[in-house]
Structures are given as C-alpha cells and as structure tokens.
Amino acid sequence: HxxxxxxxxxxxxxxxxxxxxxxxxxxxxxxxxxxxxxxxxxxxxxxxxxxxxRKNNGHYFTSNVSYTRSTTQNLEKHALGSGIWRVRDRNNIESRIGIEFLTESRRVPDTDYDLGRSHATMLTASWKRQEIETTLRPENGYYLDGKVGATIGSLLSSTAIARAKASAGYYFTPENKKIGTFIARGQIGYVYARENKEVPSTLQFRTGGATSIRGYELDSIGLAGPNDSVLPERALAVASFEYQYPINKSFSAAVFHDMGDAALNFKQMSLKHGTGVGVRWFSPVAPFSFDIAYGHQDKKLRWHISLGTRF
The missing domain is CATH 2.20.25 (N-terminal domain of TfIIb)
Known part of the structure; x- marks a missing residue:
C-alpha cells in the first residue's frame, strides 16, 4: 500500500x-x-x-479513467477521459501504443458563449527517451518526447482529427564546470481537423507560464475570446534558451529567453518573447527555480516558481 x-x-x-x-x-x-x-x-x-x-522484457498494459473540471484564463471546461495502452519501458526509452477516448464541454463563464460538447476516440502512439546524467542537477544530456494520434474518420468522434506533438531539450556543461550550463528546449504541436469543426480543447494548445514562455500568465497565449478569455488553438511552437552560472554546489544564477505562440496555423503565428533572470537551488529533493521575467508583448514583469526539471 x-x-x-x-x-x-x-x-x-x-x-x-x-x-x-x-x-x-x-x-x-x-x-x-x-x-x-x-x-x-x-x-x-x-x-x-x-x-x-511490468514483465522482464519491459512490457505491460495500463489503463485509466479521469474527470477534470477546470477554469483557466476564463475558460471553463469539464472533461472525461479514458484509455488503455501497451507500454514498453527499457533502457531509458518508454513507448506506448493505445486507444484513448475524450469527451468535453466548455464555455466562457458569465457570458452566453457556449462552445458545446465535443468528443474524440483516437489511436495513439508515443515515444520518450531521456539521457540525462542526473535529474537532481542536469548538466549534460538530452530528452526527446513525441506523440501522434488520429481518429478513424468520424467513428465515435465529433469530427476527423489528427494530432502530433513533440518536445526536446539539450543540456551542455563544458569540462570546466565553472563555466556553467547551457540549455535549449523546444515544443511543437499541430492538430488537423476540418475547418469550423469542434475539437476538444484538451487536444489543442495554449502556452505561457513557468514551464513554457516565462513573463506571461499560465495559458495566457492563444486565441483571444469573449470576456477576456483565452481559447486554445491548433498550432504550437515554443523555444527556450537558458544559461546557468554556478554560484556554489547547490545554487546557480540563470539568464534566459523564451519565445513562442499558439495560433490557428504556423503561418499566422506572431512570436511572443519573454526575457528574465532567476535562481536555481538544486535541493536534495528536486531542483527549485525562482524566475523574474519580462513579457515583451504586454510589457509586464512577472515572477514564476517551479519545482522539478522540465522533461
């Protein structure tokens, strides 16, 4: 237990x-x-x-069911999801093949703007590899994470949908560790569906916040909706560059620049930029980050706190 x-x-x-x-x-x-x-x-x-x-060859089956009620950026969502996957987990590589079902209703509170209910039944495949020297203080290595999925036409789905998302990160520390650590991260995603057809917002994208584009509120970058809401979009692109200068064994100072956007497609993107400084405490439990970032588009200074490493 x-x-x-x-x-x-x-x-x-x-x-x-x-x-x-x-x-x-x-x-x-x-x-x-x-x-x-x-x-x-x-x-x-x-x-x-x-x-x-888990079997000795790394294979096993897993399944779950979940219900989520959330209100973020003035978008209220009720979602019920379930799935079953065959997993292979060996040698720092995890791959999954499965089937997932999602049904969702969403609306903008205090308005008549109701986005209705949509659902999707998707065949999905994902692949993840992590080659990081130590997760408590990442200095060298990389991670790769990708997932694709598609409905079988409109079978048990509101409309035909295809979705792909990938993320990657690279850590580099010279042999002389006093020089510091250089980090590059990226995310990209796209959802294909017929125009004017409803796609569950859980499958779409918003960005902004401590784990994506710092200097902006959580999920504040997307499609501007009524009553100051932010709605998800079908395309995502984010890139982040960071330099960490070691102060001692447990602390580093950081300077970073993040940029990206969520839009209907990649051609319509207008990159939002965030630049800032921060402190990293590599505690015995997990890395702790405190950042102060300036959002170039809305010209505001915001602070972010996060626990753990982003991969």
Whole structure:
C-alpha cells in the first residue's frame, strides 16, 4: 500500500491539495490500482487506474479513467477521459501504443458563449527517451518526447482529427564546470481537423507560464475570446534558451529567453518573447527555480516558481 497527501499554495489559484492511494496486489496477481484526487480553486481532477505488473522484457498494459473540471484564463471546461495502452519501458526509452477516448464541454463563464460538447476516440502512439546524467542537477544530456494520434474518420468522434506533438531539450556543461550550463528546449504541436469543426480543447494548445514562455500568465497565449478569455488553438511552437552560472554546489544564477505562440496555423503565428533572470537551488529533493521575467508583448514583469526539471 502507498498513501500520499500534499498541500500547496499558489499566488493565483490559492490553496490546493492532493490525495493519492496505490494498492500493489490487485486480484492477488500484482496488478497496481491507483486513485488520485487533486483540487484547488480553479481545477479538480479525479482519476483511477489499473496497471499490469511490468514483465522482464519491459512490457505491460495500463489503463485509466479521469474527470477534470477546470477554469483557466476564463475558460471553463469539464472533461472525461479514458484509455488503455501497451507500454514498453527499457533502457531509458518508454513507448506506448493505445486507444484513448475524450469527451468535453466548455464555455466562457458569465457570458452566453457556449462552445458545446465535443468528443474524440483516437489511436495513439508515443515515444520518450531521456539521457540525462542526473535529474537532481542536469548538466549534460538530452530528452526527446513525441506523440501522434488520429481518429478513424468520424467513428465515435465529433469530427476527423489528427494530432502530433513533440518536445526536446539539450543540456551542455563544458569540462570546466565553472563555466556553467547551457540549455535549449523546444515544443511543437499541430492538430488537423476540418475547418469550423469542434475539437476538444484538451487536444489543442495554449502556452505561457513557468514551464513554457516565462513573463506571461499560465495559458495566457492563444486565441483571444469573449470576456477576456483565452481559447486554445491548433498550432504550437515554443523555444527556450537558458544559461546557468554556478554560484556554489547547490545554487546557480540563470539568464534566459523564451519565445513562442499558439495560433490557428504556423503561418499566422506572431512570436511572443519573454526575457528574465532567476535562481536555481538544486535541493536534495528536486531542483527549485525562482524566475523574474519580462513579457515583451504586454510589457509586464512577472515572477514564476517551479519545482522539478522540465522533461
């Protein structure tokens, strides 16, 4: 048995909490059953899953079902999703093939703007490789992560959809570690569907925030909607460049520049830029980042806090 509980506080979202439970011997055959409740003022997620024990060749089956209620950038969303995947996890490479179902309703609160309900049943495949020397203080290595999926026409879907998303990152530290660490990251994604056909917003893209383009609010870059809302779009491109200068064994100073956009297609993109400085604390638990960034487009200074490494 494993039980976990946590509380958090976000400067925008207020207090939140998480409860999780794992049981490691379902059906007396070593299957793993999981339950998770995660909630705050603007988002609540309930999820349950079952995973097969991992075989000695790295293969196993896993499945889950989840419900999410969220309001971000004045877009209210209720989504129910489920899926089953065959996973292969060996030698720092994880690959998945499966089928996923998503149904979703969304609207802009305090308006008559209702985006209705949409759904999709997709065959998906994903591949992830991570070759990082140490995740507690990444200095050299790279990661690659990609996922593609498509519906079978309009079968059990609102419309025919094809989706692809990929991300990558590279860390480089010269042999003389006093020089510091250079980091480059990128994300790209695109959703194809017939024009004027509704696509679940979970499959589309918004960007901005501590883990994408710093200097902007979370998910504030996308399609401007009514009542100051930000709606997701079908294309995404983000790039980030960062330099970390070591102060001592546990701390580094950082300077960075992020840029990207979410738009209907790549031709219509107008890159949003964010530039800033920060501090990295490589704690025994996980890297801790504090950043202050300037958003060039809205000419505002914002601060961001994040825990963990972005990969």
């Amino acid at each position: 494993k039980f976990e509980a946590g509380v958090r506080y976000d400067s925008e979202y207020g207090p939140g909490g998480r409860l999780g439970y794992d049981y490691y011997n379902l059906f007396n055959r070593g299957y793993i059953g999981s339950l998770v409740v995660d909630t705050d003022k603007y988002e609540t997620t309930l999820a349950a899953g079952i995973s097969q024990p």
